[in-house]
Amino acid sequence: MPHDDDQPRAGLSRRGLLGLAAGGGAALALAGGGVGFALGASRTEPDAQGAHAFFGAHQAGITTEVQEHLHFAAFDMMPRSDRRDLIELLEDWSYAASRLTQGLEVSASGAVGGGPDAPPDDTGEALGLHAANLTITFGFGPSLFLNEDGDRYGIADRRPAKLERLPAFLGDDLDPAQSDGDLCIQVCADDPQVAVHTIRNLSRIAFGRAKLRWSQLGFGKTSRTSAQQQTPRNLFGFKDGTANILADDQDALASHVWAGDGDPGWMAGGSYLVARKIAMLIETWDRVRLGEQERIFGRDKVEGAPLSGGTEMTPPKLSGLDPHSHVRLAHPDANGGARILRRGFNYVGGNNALGRLDAGLFFLSYQRDPAQFITLQKRMSTDLLIEYIRHVGSGVWAVPPGATSGSYVGAALFA
Amino acid sequence: MPHDDDQPRAGLSRRGLLGLAAGGGAALALAGGGVGFALGASRTEPDAQGAHAFFGAHQAGITTEVQEHLHFAAFDMMPRSDRRDLIELLEDWSYAASRLTQGLEVSASGAVGGGPDAPPDDTGEALGLHAANLTITFGFGPSLFLNEDGDRYGIADRRPAKLERLPAFLGDDLDPAQSDGDLCIQVCADDPQVAVHTIRNLSRIAFGRAKLRWSQLGFGKTSRTSAQQQTPRNLFGFKDGTANILADDQDALASHVWAGDGDPGWMAGGSYLVARKIAMLIETWDRVRLGEQERIFGRDKVEGAPLSGGTEMTPPKLSGLDPHSHVRLAHPDANGGARILRRGFNYVGGNNALGRLDAGLFFLSYQRDPAQFITLQKRMSTDLLIEYIRHVGSGVWAVPPGATSGSYVGAALFA
Numbered sequence: 083m084p085h086d087d088d089q090p091r092a093g094l095s096r097r098g099l100l101g102l103a104a105g106g107g108a109a110l111a112l113a114g115g116g117v118g119f120a121l122g123a124s125r126t127e128p129d130a131q132g133a134h135a136f137f138g139a140h141q142a143g144i145t146t147e148v149q150e151h152l153h154f155a156a157f158d159m160m161p162r163s164d165r166r167d168l169i170e171l172l173e174d175w176s177y178a179a180s181r182l183t184q185g186l187e188v189s190a191s192g193a194v195g196g197g198p199d200a201p202p203d204d205t206g207e208a209l210g211l212h213a214a215n216l217t218i219t220f221g222f223g224p225s226l227f228l229n230e231d232g233d234r235y236g237i238a239d240r241r242p243a244k245l246e247r248l249p250a251f252l253g254d255d256l257d258p259a260q261s262d263g264d265l266c267i268q269v270c271a272d273d274p275q276v277a278v279h280t281i282r283n284l285s286r287i288a289f290g291r292a293k294l295r296w297s298q299l300g301f302g303k304t305s306r307t308s309a310q311q312q313t314p315r316n317l318f319g320f321k322d323g324t325a326n327i328l329a330d331d332q333d334a335l336a337s338h339v340w341a342g343d344g345d346p347g348w349m350a351g352g353s354y355l356v357a358r359k360i361a362m363l364i365e366t367w368d369r370v371r372l373g374e375q376e377r378i379f380g381r382d383k384v385e386g387a388p389l390s391g392g393t394e395m396t397p398p399k400l401s402g403l404d405p406h407s408h409v410r411l412a413h414p415d416a417n418g419g420a421r422i423l424r425r426g427f428n429y430v431g432g433n434n435a436l437g438r439l440d441a442g443l444f445f446l447s448y449q450r451d452p453a454q455f456i457t458l459q460k461r462m463s464t465d466l467l468i469e470y471i472r473h474v475g476s477g478v479w480a481v482p483p484g485a486t487s488g489s490y491v492g493a494a495l496f497a
Numbered sequence: 498m499p500h501d502d503d504q505p506r507a508g509l510s511r512r513g514l515l516g517l518a519a520g521g522g523a524a525l526a527l528a529g530g531g532v533g534f535a536l537g538a539s540r541t542e543p544d545a546q547g548a549h550a551f552f553g554a555h556q557a558g559i560t561t562e563v564q565e566h567l568h569f570a571a572f573d574m575m576p577r578s579d580r581r582d583l584i585e586l587l588e589d590w591s592y593a594a595s596r597l598t599q600g601l602e603v604s605a606s607g608a609v610g611g612g613p614d615a616p617p618d619d620t621g622e623a624l625g626l627h628a629a630n631l632t633i634t635f636g637f638g639p640s641l642f643l644n645e646d647g648d649r650y651g652i653a654d655r656r657p658a659k660l661e662r663l664p665a666f667l668g669d670d671l672d673p674a675q676s677d678g679d680l681c682i683q684v685c686a687d688d689p690q691v692a693v694h695t696i697r698n699l700s701r702i703a704f705g706r707a708k709l710r711w712s713q714l715g716f717g718k719t720s721r722t723s724a725q726q727q728t729p730r731n732l733f734g735f736k737d738g739t740a741n742i743l744a745d746d747q748d749a750l751a752s753h754v755w756a757g758d759g760d761p762g763w764m765a766g767g768s769y770l771v772a773r774k775i776a777m778l779i780e781t782w783d784r785v786r787l788g789e790q791e792r793i794f795g796r797d798k799v800e801g802a803p804l805s806g807g808t809e810m811t812p813p814k815l816s817g818l819d820p821h822s823h824v825r826l827a828h829p830d831a832n833g834g835a836r837i838l839r840r841g842f843n844y845v846g847g848n849n850a851l852g853r854l855d856a857g858l859f860f861l862s863y864q865r866d867p868a869q870f871i872t873l874q875k876r877m878s879t880d881l882l883i884e885y886i887r888h889v890g891s892g893v894w895a896v897p898p899g900a901t902s903g904s905y906v907g908a909a910l911f912a
Contacts, residue, residue, distance in 0.1 A: 206734020319621020373613030
């Protein structure tokens with residue numbers, strides 16, 4: 083099944099199909115037979131309820147109204163994989179993403195795959211569920227361009243200068259097993275089963291080409307990207323993201339979010355994604371008196387109004403806040419105008435052996451340059467909040483523009 | 498603040514308030530002042546949207562239409578705690594549960610607690626959220642009645658004979674850190690933030706009296722308790738719980754779910770809860786051909802119809818199924834008529850170092866006698882599914898009847 087790099091395919095590659103059926107002799111038969119094994123009923127009709135287009139100028143999942151659930155995953159390419167593998171993987175992922183976001187199964191063979199004698203392409207747990215506003219957003223880490231094995235994919239000279247591992251910050255306690263990765267996929271949906279189904283099936287497609295490195299579930303979002311959304315609360319009980327960049331603020335998006343100036347051409351319309359897993363010392367925080375909690379954030383707890391006065395949406399007067407309060411330190415006026423688009427989620431992983439909750443914020447932000455995040459994060463080193471949090475995971479990825487219909491995400495990088 | 502055991506209280510005990518404010522001198526001041534510190538706005542008005550009554554003949558969360566999210570927690574009583582501590586804890590938990598289920602903060606002092614100089618009673622992350630069909634269901638483990646420290650609470654002679662640690666089963670690989678517990682709380686809600694907020698605040702109230710032993714989040718339910726609910730799918734992609742006992746089937750509830758015969762009087766209207774954390778070998782399963790997957794379950798994957806013919810709701814003809822298929826082995830006709838009310842959830846905790854998903858089923862079932870579960874589980878030892886699952890956590894609890902208004906859950910145990 084040879085094909086030109088420039089030709090989008092109509093289905094999954096042989097390798098992608100093999101991944102879905104990994105381990106069975108039947109898989110080879112299936113792959114050899116192409117992708118036309120659609121037998122009988124599948125995930126009903128394409129489900130337009132809450133479906134976002136996968137193709138477009140920008141990838142969905144950045145300005146899209148923030149959904150209720152997250153499954154984020156980082157992948158590493160397999161040893162000895164080559165440029166052809168990487169392109170084919172991105173083609174396969176794009177093909178699958180274009181289906182999954184419409185509420186369809188992962189391949190055209192539907193729920194039953196190649197029939198009874200092959201493992202089904204789709205794992206099935208999302209059958210009967212709506213598209214649930216699913217978005218799937220892909221990113222390329224610094225190590226994809228160059229790592230200890232060198233320039234594996236012939237793209238080292240196309241690495242954006244802005245794309246470098248983040249520097250160490252005060253308060254970092256990073257776990258390599260929850261950090262970095264050649265590739266990332268941010269999956270957001272209003273149904274956790276739909277989100278989990280997506281990461282699971284994209285991981286299967288990657289078989290033999292890339293391996294899941296780490297993944298993180300989240301819920302309850304901690305930011306809003308639409309004026310229609312209420313400002314959600316983080317696990318410290320405070321409204322978060324009041325001053326976020328909203329999806330309809332084209333000027334702010336152009337100035338702060340979309341890549342372009344100083345970027346290679348393939349990144350035009352893209353953005354840079356920073357992820358930080360921030361553990362919260364919940365039990366310690368819960369013993370802090372209300373007045374101190376509010377001083378630390380710089381907002382009142384119930385309404386979310388800045389302590390300098392007004393209501394939630396009133397711009398804070400920085401001079402009226404503690405110099406080390408979170409709102410003051412994170413404010414653009416204190417950071418040379420730097421703003422970011424936040425898209426984080428709360429997480430709870432159960433509890434540790436002492437009975438303390440394993441909980442915190444999975445922070446995600448989009449910006450035209452990771453330097454924006456770095457500026458803010460350095461400023462946070464004197465944030466009063468720092469006593470109550472610990473950064474345990476970190477990563478940065480270049481998020482290419484959206485794929486054009488029939489092509490694949492990141493195609494311009496390989497053109 | 499002394500009080501009689503028979504008198505319900507109007508608010509949290511001093512100990513409960515101290516827990517909410519644990520560690521601060523201010524907490525003592527607050528507790529001394531009683532519970533009347535309601536200052537200003539709080540979690541809006543009592544929120545009737547999706548609110549279930551806490552008080553009633555049975556505890557909510559058993560026949561209640563299964564919600565989208567679970568946070569389950571097991572607790573151990575603290576060393577040297579006494580009968581008074583246990584009763585007061587149950588009173589405090591009942592008081593808090595009666596508020597939380599109505600969309601209110603954990604105590605009458607609202608979102609701001611004792612004012613700026615005290616930690617707020619409520620942690621705040623559910624402010625502005627609906628009640629979200631929250632149910633809070635309490636259970637008593639065998640060790641509460643008698644453990645290596647003896648009869649700590651003077652209730653050993655009131656232990657139901659049916660309440661014993663489950664026997665070992667073939668395929669068990671149990672982790673003590675995910676098993677058992679003197680007490681359990683099953684929290685279900687349609688909003689994960691509401692569920693997490695509940696366990697967090699009930700854990701705080703327990704300060705000094707009981708300690709969180711382990712907890713588990715779940716989503717996407719794997720059972721239905723109402724004919725209006727679609728049958729959900731487990732992470733093997735199959736419909737689960739088609740033949741579950743439904744909330745309006747009073748005969749089946751009386752025969753199979755509600756305790757009574759052979760139980761001490763304090764359990765009348767209660768039930769027995771079994772929890773099993775069942776890890777699924779997802780990647781192995783995904784390589785099984787469709788025909789084999791269907792043979793193992795005994796149902797077709799897309800529709801969920803028994804392989805003996807018909808549609809999803811057609812009763813299976815056992816002779817038409819593989820003798821070791823799941824449906825056949827779990828069927829009441831193969832188990833002396835034993836039926837259970839299932840209420841489980843899927844879980845995904847991320848992935849392990851090999852990139853495999855840490856995922857499975859958090860199985861929960863209610864029955865009038867744990868022997869019903871034991872019968873079924875023993876039968877499952879020859880289930881074809883056993884190759885693809887591993888039981889990693891386990892527990893059993895006596896779930897007392899619902900509290901009467903103004904009293905507390907389990908009151909009859911101490912009468």
